[in-house]
Amino acid sequence: MPSRFEADFSDAALDLDTFIDEVFGELKSGFLELPKGQGFVEYPVFEAGYQALKKATAGFTSVDAAEVTAAIYATPIAFIVLRTVMGFTPSEWADVTKERTGVVVDQGAARTMDRRIRVAPMAPLKDKGSLTDQRLKAMIVAAVQTLEEGVGDVDRAVILHRLDKVDTAEGLASIRPIADLGVPYPVLLYERFLGRPFAGHRDSVSELVGDVVESAVEDVLSKVGVSYRKTKRAERITGFDQAPDFIVPDEFNPAVVIEAKLTEDDGTARDKVTRVQRLSTLRDERGQHYDVVACIAGRGFKVRRNDMRRLLVATKGMVFTLASIEHLVAHTRIRDFVTRPLPGGQP
Numbered sequence: 001m002p003s004r005f006e007a008d009f010s011d012a013a014l015d016l017d018t019f020i021d022e023v024f025g026e027l028k029s030g031f032l033e034l035p036k037g038q039g040f041v042e043y044p045v046f047e048a049g050y051q052a053l054k055k056a057t058a059g060f061t062s063v064d065a066a067e068v069t070a071a072i073y074a075t076p077i078a079f080i081v082l083r084t085v086m087g088f089t090p091s092e093w094a095d096v097t098k099e100r101t102g103v104v105v106d107q108g109a110a111r112t113m114d115r116r117i118r119v120a121p122m123a124p125l126k127d128k129g130s131l132t133d134q135r136l137k138a139m140i141v142a143a144v145q146t147l148e149e150g151v152g153d154v155d156r157a158v159i160l161h162r163l164d165k166v167d168t169a170e171g172l173a174s175i176r177p178i179a180d181l182g183v184p185y186p187v188l189l190y191e192r193f194l195g196r197p198f199a200g201h202r203d204s205v206s207e208l209v210g211d212v213v214e215s216a217v218e219d220v221l222s223k224v225g226v227s228y229r230k231t232k233r234a235e236r237i238t239g240f241d242q243a244p245d246f247i248v249p250d251e252f253n254p255a256v257v258i259e260a261k262l263t264e265d266d267g268t269a270r271d272k273v274t275r276v277q278r279l280s281t282l283r284d285e286r287g288q289h290y291d292v293v294a295c296i297a298g299r300g301f302k303v304r305r306n307d308m309r310r311l312l313v314a315t316k317g318m319v320f321t322l323a324s325i326e327h328l329v330a331h332t333r334i335r336d337f338v339t340r341p342l343p344g345g346q347p
Contacts, residue, residue: 004317005331019317020308026321029299030212031264034198037205039118041080049077049121053085060175065144069137077121079136080114082143085175087165089200090114096142103138110139148172165191213260213297213322217246220328225339239286244279248334254290255333261296266303272296273311280314291332293318295325 002008004019056071056078057063072079083093094110097103113136127133150171151161163169166187167178196202214230221228229247237243237251246258257279261272280292294315301308311319320328329335 003331004312004319005327007317009313009316016309016312017305019312020305023308023312023319023321024302026323027297027299027302028322029264030262030297031299034202035205039115039204040201041077041118041121045077045121046081049075049079049081053078053081054179060172060179063144063147063172065137065141068144069140072136072140073125073127075122076117076125079117079140080121082140083114085167086143086146087162087168093139093143096146097135097139100142100145101138103135105135105139109135147175150174213262213295214245216322216325217258217260217295217328220325221246221248221334223340224329224334226329226334226337240279241282242275242278249337254288255336256291256293258293258295261294262298263300264298265300266307267300269298269300270304270307272301273307273314276311277314291318291334292316293320293328293332295320295328297322 004022007014007019052071052075053068054060056067068078068082072082083090086093088096090110090113091107094105094107097105109132113132125136146163147168148171150173151163151169154161154164156164165174166183167175218230227249229250231237231243231245231247235243237247239251239254240257244257245260246256247254248256248258259272259276259279261269261275263269263272276292276294283290283292292315294311296311296319301311308319318332329338
């Protein structure tokens with residue numbers, strides 16, 4: 001039986017189930033591994049920030065905004081530790097700051113400030129009296145007030161307050177014993193259950209995770225000297241109502257268009273399949289003849305067999321995974337644009 005790359009998809013009797021099983025067998029879950037990316041904070045650095053914050057507050061017995069500010073300017077990673085104690089995202093901290101101090105910190109500024117500190121966590125800050133300094137100090141004041149107050153007067157029978165955590169529920173009185181004695185393991189597990197392990201980091205590197213497939217495609221094309229156009233997010237491309245991720249050689253004379261997608265969610269996978277189908281439909285409606293290719297990864301694509309059937313039909317079998325992407329050039333019209341020998345002596 002021919003491979004899915006060589007099969008005749010105009011044959012109504014073609015058995016697609018074999019090809020579906022083949023693609024499913026190549027797909028693997030990628031959620032267990034995350035790229036660290038720029039700005040990842042290693043534990044020793046984080047712990048140094050914690051110790052700086054603990055020292056500035058005398059073991060969280062006296063949390064003074066001026067003392068905390070001085071500690072953060074000397075050891076900036078303490079700013080990230082302070083946010084972690086509250087359990088807020090940068091955007092949420094910005095909102096709380098405006099509510100408590102009246103100082104407007106837009107969400108973009110808060111995220112930028114947070115990232116800059118994570119990139120250079122131990123490089124002391126200089127107080128220049130800038131708008132950024134004003135925002136930083138206001139955020140610290142808001143954090144101190146928030147931690148001093150704790151949950152406050154909330155009906156816990158019906159409301160789960162974001163500060164109703166083992167270390168912040170009763171304000172500073174909750175933090176002190178935790179700082180001295182640590183947290184019982186069941187408590188740690190319970191709060192992890194309410195949250196998600198590594199969720200914050202996963203969100204911060206979501207683009208890098210998605211770049212895994214795109215990087216693999218670029219690597220294949222570059223090795224054989226193929227000219228290509230890589231589109232940007234939400235970019236408008238002439239001739240396409242939705243831009244594919246790659247066009248070989250360019251949008252003015254497309255021979256191959258490639259959608260490079262990674263997803264661990266089956267609902268998102270269905271949306272990606274629909275995008276590929278749209279490219280195929282657009283080509284046929286306009287009487288064009290470029291190849292429509294899908295390069296995919298992630299367990300989301302191996303949930304619904306019918307979605308994979310649609311993907312195979314739309315691409316006429318040209319569905320490549322990270323396990324088969326080495327065949328991308330040889331089995332598509334990309335081979336017509338090769339300027340360097342194919343690796344491994346492929347025909």
